[in-house]
Amino acid sequence: MLRHAREKLPKILITGERFHPPEPEVVIEGGQTHIVNFREIGETLGRDLKLIATFLSKKLGTPYMITEKEKKLVLTGRIRPELIKPRLESFVNTYVICPVCHRPDTVLIRYKRSLILKCNACGAETPVPKI
Numbered sequence: 001m002l003r004h005a006r007e008k009l010p011k012i013l014i015t016g017e018r019f020h021p022p023e024p025e026v027v028i029e030g031g032q033t034h035i036v037n038f039r040e041i042g043e044t045l046g047r048d049l050k051l052i053a054t055f056l057s058k059k060l061g062t063p064y065m066i067t068e069k070e071k072k073l074v075l076t077g078r079i080r081p082e083l084i085k086p087r088l089e090s091f092v093n094t095y096v097i098c099p100v101c102h103r104p105d106t107v108l109i110r111y112k113r114s115l116i117l118k119c120n121a122c123g124a125e126t127p128v129p130k131i
């Protein structure tokens with residue numbers, strides 16, 4: 001029953017007007033912080049992993065690397081999950097959700113020197129800050 005229900009869920013979940021990206025799974029190992037489901041987050045958001053990583057790294061003020069095979073995000077330092085979640089949400093709100101129709105069916109386009117969020121649902125083109 002549960003399995004059946006899960007299969008029926010669309011890839012991108014929309015609850016009302018809110019879009020819910022996967023929760024970051026944060027594991028602190030030694031002096032590093034790993035987001036183990038980072039690849040899944042990138043796939044759900046339809047965004048380049050490096051772009052998301054650069055954004056988080058800048059907001060958290062810590063260098064990052066992405067592991068070769070599993071595409072985990074590794075941040076330097078011990079960073080509490082409570083600090084990572086709102087930054088990821090802020091990425092989603094700025095670089096994924098269309099500000100006009102609030103849907104996540106968007107693509108990021110580099111145009112000349114700017115970055116534009118183009119919505120496939122309503123056609124809006126919104127300039128967004130460069131990362």
Ligand SMILES: [Zn+2]
Nearest residue numbers: 098101119122
């Ligand atoms: Zn839109």
